[in-house]
Structure formats: structure tokens, C-alpha cells
Amino acid sequence: MSTSSATNAAGIIQSRTLNLPFDNIDTDQIIPAQFLTTTERAGLGRFCFFHWRFHPDGSSKAEHPLMHHVPAEHQVLVAGPNFGCGSSREHAPWALMDMGFRAVISSRFADIFRNNSIKNGLLPVVMEQSVVDFLLAHPNHPVRIDIPAGKLEVSGLGTFGFPLDPFAAYCLAQGIDQMDFLLRQETDIARYENASSP
Amino acid sequence: MKQMPTLFEKIWQRHVVREESAPNGDGAGDSAPPILYIDLHLLHEVTTPQAFSELRSRGLKVRCPDLCLATIDHSTPTLPADANGNYPYVTDQAREQVETFYRNCADFGIQLHGWGSPNRGIVHVIGPELGATQPGMTIVCGDSHTATHGAFGALAFGIGTTEVGHVLASQCLLQSKPATLGIQIEGELGRGVSAKDVILHVIGAIGVDGGTGSVIEYFGSTVRAMDMESRMTLCNMSIECGARAGMVAPDEVTFAYLKGRPMAPAGTDWDRAVADWKTLASDLASDLASDASSAFDRLVKIDASQIQPSVTWGTHPGMVIPINGIVPGRDESPNEDAHDYMHLQGGSPLAGEHVDIVFIGSCTNSRLSDLRSAASIMQNRKVAAGTRMLVVPGSEQVRAAAEKEGLHRIFLDAGAEWREPGCSMCIGMNGDIAQPGELVVSTSNRNFKGRQGRNARTVLASPLTAAACAVAGCVTDPRPMLENGPMPGNQPLMETRP
Numbered sequence: 001m002s003t004s005s006a007t008n009a010a011g012i013i014q015s016r017t018l019n020l021p022f023d024n025i026d027t028d029q030i031i032p033a034q035f036l037t038t039t040e041r042a043g044l045g046r047f048c049f050f051h052w053r054f055h056p057d058g059s060s061k062a063e064h065p066l067m068h069h070v071p072a073e074h075q076v077l078v079a080g081p082n083f084g085c086g087s088s089r090e091h092a093p094w095a096l097m098d099m100g101f102r103a104v105i106s107s108r109f110a111d112i113f114r115n116n117s118i119k120n121g122l123l124p125v126v127m128e129q130s131v132v133d134f135l136l137a138h139p140n141h142p143v144r145i146d147i148p149a150g151k152l153e154v155s156g157l158g159t160f161g162f163p164l165d166p167f168a169a170y171c172l173a174q175g176i177d178q179m180d181f182l183l184r185q186e187t188d189i190a191r192y193e194n195a196s197s198p
Numbered sequence: 199m200k201q202m203p204t205l206f207e208k209i210w211q212r213h214v215v216r217e218e219s220a221p222n223g224d225g226a227g228d229s230a231p232p233i234l235y236i237d238l239h240l241l242h243e244v245t246t247p248q249a250f251s252e253l254r255s256r257g258l259k260v261r262c263p264d265l266c267l268a269t270i271d272h273s274t275p276t277l278p279a280d281a282n283g284n285y286p287y288v289t290d291q292a293r294e295q296v297e298t299f300y301r302n303c304a305d306f307g308i309q310l311h312g313w314g315s316p317n318r319g320i321v322h323v324i325g326p327e328l329g330a331t332q333p334g335m336t337i338v339c340g341d342s343h344t345a346t347h348g349a350f351g352a353l354a355f356g357i358g359t360t361e362v363g364h365v366l367a368s369q370c371l372l373q374s375k376p377a378t379l380g381i382q383i384e385g386e387l388g389r390g391v392s393a394k395d396v397i398l399h400v401i402g403a404i405g406v407d408g409g410t411g412s413v414i415e416y417f418g419s420t421v422r423a424m425d426m427e428s429r430m431t432l433c434n435m436s437i438e439c440g441a442r443a444g445m446v447a448p449d450e451v452t453f454a455y456l457k458g459r460p461m462a463p464a465g466t467d468w469d470r471a472v473a474d475w476k477t478l479a480s481d482l483a484s485d486l487a488s489d490a491s492s493a494f495d496r497l498v499k500i501d502a503s504q505i506q507p508s509v510t511w512g513t514h515p516g517m518v519i520p521i522n523g524i525v526p527g528r529d530e531s532p533n534e535d536a537h538d539y540m541h542l543q544g545g546s547p548l549a550g551e552h553v554d555i556v557f558i559g560s561c562t563n564s565r566l567s568d569l570r571s572a573a574s575i576m577q578n579r580k581v582a583a584g585t586r587m588l589v590v591p592g593s594e595q596v597r598a599a600a601e602k603e604g605l606h607r608i609f610l611d612a613g614a615e616w617r618e619p620g621c622s623m624c625i626g627m628n629g630d631i632a633q634p635g636e637l638v639v640s641t642s643n644r645n646f647k648g649r650q651g652r653n654a655r656t657v658l659a660s661p662l663t664a665a666a667c668a669v670a671g672c673v674t675d676p677r678p679m680l681e682n683g684p685m686p687g688n689q690p691l692m693e694t695r696p
Contacts (some may be wrong), residue, residue, distance in 0.1 A: 023533040024406055024514050028646040033625045037273055037291040039247035039298045051648050056634065080533050082407040085440060085514070086646060088342040089245065090358035108407055111376075111442050112342060116358035165374060166229035178360075179252070182368040185216055185233055189370055192215045192235055 011147030013102050013123070015075035019065060021136045023080035027113065030084070030092040044091055045098030065139070071100025076143055078105045078135045083124075084113025093117040103145055105152070107132050118168045119178065125152055125162045202483035202493045204378050205447050206413045209353040209478070210234070213336045215370055231374045237335040238352075239365050240321045241268040241308065243299035244627070245340025249363035250302040261369045263307040267330050270296050270312055271320045272627050276590050276617035285313070288629030306366070319593020319619045322346040322561035326430065327595050329459025333448035333475040338365060343561045343643060344443075345436040349429035350456070351448035351478065353413070356437065376442055379412040380484065380494035383420040385502035390677040392571065393428035394563055394641065394660035396420065396500075397435040398508040402518030404498055409441030412495070416446050417484035420502040426455040427567040434562045435643050438515035447479045507676055510645045510658040511548050512536035517645075521663060521675045522549055539647050540655050541635075548657070549673050554636035556587040556668035557650075558661055559617075560624035563641035564592030566599050568661040572641075573605045575665035575679050576612040582671025587614035588630070590622040614668070626650050639667040 035047040053066050060067055077096070083106040084092060093116050096104070103123040114124045125145060134157050135141055144153040148169060153159045171178060216233040239262075253260070260266065273292040279285045287293040303310040311317045317324055322343055325331040331347045337354035338344060340362045347354035357371065364371055381400060401408075414436050416429075424432065429446045436444030453472055456462045463471040479485075483493030491497045506520035513536040519525065527544030528537055537544060542551075558564070558572045569591060581587045589609045591597040597619055600606055606616045622630040624642035631651030632638045638656050641664050645656035657673060666676035 021533060022535075023531065024516075026514065026644075026646045028644070028649050032648055032652075033627045036244050036627060037289060037295045039251075039295055041248050051652055056652060082410070082440065085406060086342065086437075086644060088340055088356035088358055090248075090340075090360060108410060110407070110440055111410060112356055112358060112437075116360065119358065119360040165231065167231055167372070170229065178372060179256070179364055179367055181230070182233065182364055182370055182372065183258075185368070185370070188216045188233065189235070189368060193369075196235075 013075055013145040013147070015102070015143060016073050017076045017078045017105070017135055017139070017141045017143055018069055018074040019136050019139050020077060020079040024082045024085055025079050026086035027084060027089050027092040028086055031089065031095040036089060036091055038091075041094050043098065044095035045100070048095035048099040069099070074140075075100060075102040076105060076145070077101050077103070078132060080132070081106060081108040081129065083109050084117070085110040088112045088116070090116045090120070093120045093122045097122050105132060105135060105143075118171065123147060127152065127160060127162060131157065131160055202481060204380075204483050204493050205351060205415050205445055205478070206353060206378050206443075208482075209334055209336065210375065212334065213237075213353075218375075231372045233370050234336060234373045236338050236365050236369055236371060237265065238325070238330055238337040239266045239362075239369075240325055240337065240339035240341070240344065241266055241303075241362070242272055242321050242339070242341065243270050243295050244272045245359050246302065246362055247295065247298050248359050249340075249366055250306065252360075252363045253306070253366055256367075258367045260306040260308065260366045263309075265369065266308045266366075267321075267325060267328070268299070268303050268308050268310045269318055269321050269324055270299060270310075271318075271619075272621045272625060274618075274620045275628050276620050276622045276630055278618060279313075288627075292628065316594050316598070319591075319595065320561045320564060320621055322430075322434065323564060323592035323596065326350065326426070326455075327459070327593060329456050329462030332456065332462065332471070333452060334478045338371065342437040343434050345441070346430050346434040346561055348433040348436070348443050348445035349426060350452055351445060351475070353443055353445065355413075355443040377412045377495040378493075379409055379414045379441065380490050380497040381414055381416050381500065382418040382484075382490060382497065383416065383500045383502050384418040385420055386423075387420060387502050387505065390507055390662055390680050391505050392660045392662060393424055393431040395505055395508045396502070397432050397438075398510065398515070398518045398658060399505045400498075400500060401435065401439045401515050402508065403500065404439050406438065406514045406516030407440040408516075409436060409439040412441050414441045414444040415484055415494070416444060417490070418500075421446055422449065425567065426451060427565045430565070431562055431568075435515065438643060447482050447484055448475050449479060507660060507663050509548060509639075509663065509673065510656070511540065511542060513539050513645060513647050515643065515645060515658060519548060521673070522547065539653075549675065551637060551673045553585050553639050553667045553670075553672055555623075555632050555638045556581070556585065556664050557590070557623040557638055557640040557642065558588065558664055559590030559592065559622050560640075560642035561592065561621070562624075562643045563661050564590060564596065564619075566596050568641065569596065569600050569605050572661040572665040573608045575662060575669060575676060576614065577608050579612055579669045579679075581613040581668045585668055585671045587612070587668040588617060588623060589614050590617045590630075591619050593619050612668075623650055639664045639673065
């Protein structure tokens with residue numbers, strides 16, 4: 001397996017992993033509320049895990065694994081269960097993606113974070129805790145994610161399927177536009193509205 | 199075997215525009231999730247600007263501006279405007295965010311309850327207050343505490359900004375159907391135990407991700423006995439155990455609350471609506487508790503008599519102990535640094551810890567009954583030296599009602615601050631934050647690290663407990679302070695009405 005990172009058109013992510021060995025990582029950690037006054041989607045990467053990466057005076061916490069993040073090499077984050085719990089802020093996946101992440105591996109994701117991630121092309125990979133534990137014990141580990149096939153290949157451990165509903169997989173792999181898809185259902189929407197109005 | 203429908207199932211079925219997997223010949227549609235129609239879309243300044251930008255870039259308009267309810271609450275200061283009418287925003291960016299929202303609402307024809315409106319307030323406080331929130335509705339907002347509206351027997355849940363755009367443009371959402379979790383709460387609550395203690399107890403019992411993938415229906419004698427504001431507190435924190443939504447079947451208490459509110463149906467429309475809401479509430483599994491276990495995907499039973507005034511000790515809302523309980527050891531949460539962050543030792547009590555700030559407010563506990571509850575403790579008492587107390591009403595309506603009955607006077611006389619309505623210290627976006635290391639006893643909903651200010655420590659509690667902590671200057675059981683006073687829950691509730 002090559003260790004160079006790439007997401008190609010066929011929906012393959014090849015990357016090394018970056019570990020955050022904590023449970024219940026909430027969206028206030030991923031992107032603190034003070035950065036939510038923006039009216040843009042772009043540019044949130046520098047604030048991602050801000051309090052984990054920087055001291056109050058703005059200097060870097062050199063020892064933190066996130067400070068060793070090389071976007072070209074580490075596109076896959078590995079974390080404890082219930083990743084993304086808390087608020088509905090879509091700024092969380094925006095920030096993670098702006099920082100260079102393309103997938104997160106955890107045994108459980110919070111619902112809204114999971115939805116928000118898929119809609120932005122950040123892949124939530126649900127794995128058995130044993131696989132997550134292996135990855136957490138082996139930092140900087142090479143992995144390969146085949147999105148259309150729903151497979152995670154962990155070097156030295158094996159290949160594992162992960163659940164992804166067909167529509168989400170289709171959208172992620174093909175870059176389908178869900179808003180456009182909804183607007184194309186105009187006939188059904190209008191029929192519903194006409195039937196519901198008194 | 200699912201014989202009796204759940205409330206969730208009834209509302210879901212009423213709102214399906216297109217079933218799952220209905221082929222429409224374009225490939226993607228063959229496996230698309232169900233499309234759900236949305237009856238009410240709540241909007242605020244923080245999670246909407248990028249959605250409006252998306253609409254602009256595609257040349258789209260808002261499909262149903264009349265189904266939108268907009269206000270400003272998160273980034274807004276809680277200190278008054280100066281003599282020139284300028285509000286003390288925390289940053290220029292916060293001011294620009296609010297101004298952007300004004301522009302977006304004007305451009306897309308959405309009525310905004312902004313500065314100066316007698317209806318402005320926290321979005322989850324004003325929806326019910328205006329009667330916009332009604333039984334049987336689907337309600338969404340770019341805000342995870344949208345579950346609050348489930349108290350009225352609505353299916354209400356938080357969405358991200360991309361989905362805010364979807365609803366603005368199409369009034370619909372692609373939604374996979376969640377599982378159902380029944381939470382049956384039976385028995386009488388003890389003295390000094392409120393809905394906040396109930397929901398903290400529930401989250402502590404099922405865990406911070408115990409509701410993930412589910413919609414919760416709360417039922418049982420304890421829930422039936424709650425007034426609407428208590429039910430809102432209960433449903434509000436459903437997201438804190440991971441659930442998308444929480445709901446309570448509507449009943450006479452619900453109808454009485456809604457009757458006469460500005461956006462509620464009136465005249466013969468009212469009678470028709472109530473008749474419909476009653477059909478919605480009839481035949482529910484939760485009304486026939488013996489059938490409930492087969493109706494829900496999962497059922498949890500809670501004995502109300504066992505619930506104590508409850509508080510969080512750690513760094514997520516599932517880390518809950520009774521007010522006089524002991525902080526658990528590190529082995530309970532080995533992959534979290536809650537003890538270090540909170541400066542607490544396992545095996546020690548939380549009661550007695552010095553409190554720097556008490557915050558009464560947020561979409562969880564900022565309504566009139568919450569303020570009355572806190573005021574019942576503060577009456578003829580003072581905030582302890584070395585402790586600060588902020589009281590932030592949930593809306594202009596709540597503020598007006600509280601001031602009419604003199605509650606603000608009680609807080610001010612006690613040495614507390616009486617602020618303008620808004621989210622304030624719950625999220626700390628507007629500059630209302632604690633300093634590093636300070637301990638905040640807060641009636642809000644989240645105790646995540648840094649939530650109320652960098653390295654600030656949060657203890658979630660009921661308004662009664664929080665007020666008692668302000669008087670004592672340390673974490674304390676509110677019940678001894680109740681001995682000579684009236685039981686807050688027994689006061690006749692004169693509701694807030696616009």
C-alpha cells in the first residue's frame with residue numbers, strides 16, 4: 001500500500017492516520033464558539049481544535065499530536081466513541097476539512113455531526129472499537145478507504161466494511177448536489193402542499 | 199410486534215412527501231432517503247449566513263417565507279445599547295453577523311424579530327411564546343436544542359447549515375428515519391426537584407450517547423404532571439444524550455398554554471386544530487404504558503421518587519451526580535481528562551466547592567417559571583461575597599413579565615445582574631464568559647471544556663440549585679433554603695404572553 005495521500009475521483013482515500021485518543025470529542029472542542037461569528041465557510045482550519053493546539057497567549061502547544069499534522073500526509077483522523085457530540089454547528093466539519101481531513105474513524109458518531117459531515121464530503125467511518133483501539137495504539141498508521149465499496153483497509157490488520165447508506169455513498173463518490181436533488185422533487189412537494197392546505 | 203403507534207410515527211407519516219427508495223428514474227433517487235416536509239423553520243444569525251449565500255449563488259428564493267420565524271440571540275450582547283442606540287457587541291464580526299442576518303431576512307422576505315421587537319429572544323423561547331410551535335408539526339432550526347419544541351408534541355430537531363439551505367429552498371429535508379426510545383418516568387418528584395434535575399438524571403442514567411440515532415418520547419405520570427415550561431426543559435436537553443429529538447404527547451395542558459397566543463389558531467380554526475391534536479394524541483402507545491415496550495425500539499423506565507437535585511461534575515452532560523453525591527473515580531471515564539479539567543478528585547463531594555459565577559438563563563431554563571424558582575431562593579437573601587450572579591431572561595416577553603411581578607427587583611436587591619435577553623453565557627459567543635479556572639454553576643445545557651470561556655469550569659444545575667449556590671457561594675443543596683418558603687412548583691403559573 002502506498003502511503004502517499006490522495007482522494008481520487010473513484011472515491012479512494014489513502015493516508016496515514018492522526019490519533020485523538022479521547023472519548024466524546026464535542027463540537028466545542030473541534031471549533032470553539034468564539035469562531036462562529038463568521039459568515040463564511042472557508043478559513044476555519046486555523047481555528048480547528050484551537051484550545052488544544054494553542055496556549056491562551058497564542059503560542060503553539062508543540063507537544064500536541066495536532067501540531068504534527070501534515071495535511072498532505074494525514075487526511076484521516078482516529079478518535080474515541082461519540083465523536084462530534086454537542087451542537088449542530090456545521091463549522092465543525094468545515095473546520096476539519098479546511099485543516100485537511102477527509103475522513104474520521106470512530107466507533108460512534110453523533111447524528112448531526114455525521115449528517116453535516118456527509119453533506120460536505122467528510123467521511124464518517126464507523127468501526128468496531130477493536131479496530132479503533134488498534135489504530136489508536138499505532139499512530140501515523142497507513143490506511144486506505146474505498147468509499148464506494150465501504151471498505152477500510154488497515155495495514156497489518158485487515159480490511160473492514162463500514163456502514164454507509166447507499167444515497168450517502170453515491171453523493172460522496174459522485175459529488176451529487178442534494179439541494180438540486182430536492183428541488184427536482186417539485187412535483188411531489190407541490191402535491192403535498194396542495195393536499196395539506198385547508 | 200408494534201401494535202400501537204408512537205407519537206413520532208404519527209407525525210412522521212403525516213409529513214412524508216416522498217417515501218424512501220421511490221424510483222424516479224434518475225439513478226440517485228432510487229435509493230434516496232424519505233423526503234420530509236417542514237412546517238416551521240426557526241432561524242438565527244449564527245447558522246444561517248452560509249445558507250443564504252448558497253441561495254444567492256444559485257439564484258434561488260425562499261420557498262415559504264411565512265413558515266420561517268427569525269430572531270437574533272446568540273451573538274447579541276446582554277448589556278443595553280448606549281445613548282446612540284449602539285449595542286456593545288463583543289467584536290465587529292459579531293456585529294456584522296447580526297447585520298448580515300438583517301439583510302438576509304429583508305432580501306428574502308422573512309419577518310425578523312430583531313432589536314426593539316417585543317418578541318425578540320432565544321429562538322426556542324419565542325417559538326412557543328408566540329404560539330408558532332404547535333402539536334403535530336415538524337420543526338427544524340440550525341440549532342441542536344430545537345428538541346425543546348417537542349414538548350408540544352411536535353417533531354423538532356436540529357440541522358446543519360447545508361440543511362438550513364435545503365429547507366429555505368424546498369421546505370423539505372432528506373431524512374433517514376430514526377429509531378424510537380421511550381422514556382417512561384413515573385411517580386412524584388420530591389421537594390426541590392425540577393424538570394432540570396429529571397433530565398440531568400436521565401442523561402446520567404442512559405449516558406451521553408445513550409440516545410444516539412433515536413427520537414425520545416417522554417411519558418408517564420411525572421411528565422403528565424409537568425407544566426409546559428417544565429416539559430420544554432425536559433425535551434430541550436434530549437440532544438445531550440445524543441437523541442435527535444425529544445417529545446411529549448399533547449394534552450389539555452398543551453392546549454391551555456397555546457390558546458390565545460398570537461400565532462396559534464383562533465376561533466373555529468382553534469376548535470378544528472384542537473380536534474386534530476386530540477386525534478394525534480389518541481391511541482398512542484405511551485398512553486397505554488403496558489403496550490409501550492412493544493411500540494418503542496427501546497424503553498427506559500425512571501422512578502421519579504429516586505431523583506435528587508442533580509448536577510454535573512465533569513466535562514459532558516452525562517457526568518451527573520446527586521447534589522450531595524461523590525465525584526466518581528478516574529476509571530469511570532479513563533479516556534477523558536474531566537478530573538484534571540475540573541480540578542476535582544474522585545471520591546470527594548462536589549458540594550462545598552467555591553462558586554465564582556452563577557448563570558440563570560439559556561433555552562433550557564430562562565422562562566418565567568425558572569426565574570420565579572430562582573427568585574424564591576433569592577428573596578431576602580444576598581449573593582455571597584466572592585460570587586457573581588447573572589440572570590438573563592429568555593426573551594423580551596419573559597423580561598417584561600418578570601419585571602411586572604418584580605422578580606428583577608429581587609435579583610438586583612440580592613446583588614445579581616439583570617441582563618437583556620439572549621443565549622449569553624450558555625455558549626459565550628457574545629462575550630459573556632468566565633475567566634480561566636472559574637467555576638460556574640449554570641442552568642444551561644452543556645458543560646463541555648471551554649464552553650463558558652477558556653478553562654472555565656461548568657456545573658449544570660436547576661435554577662433552584664443555582665440560586666442556592668449563589669447565596670452560599672459554594673455548590674450546595676437548595677432544599678434547606680426551601681424550608682420556610684413556598685414550594686416554587688406550587689405557585690400558580692401566570693404564563694408569559696405576548
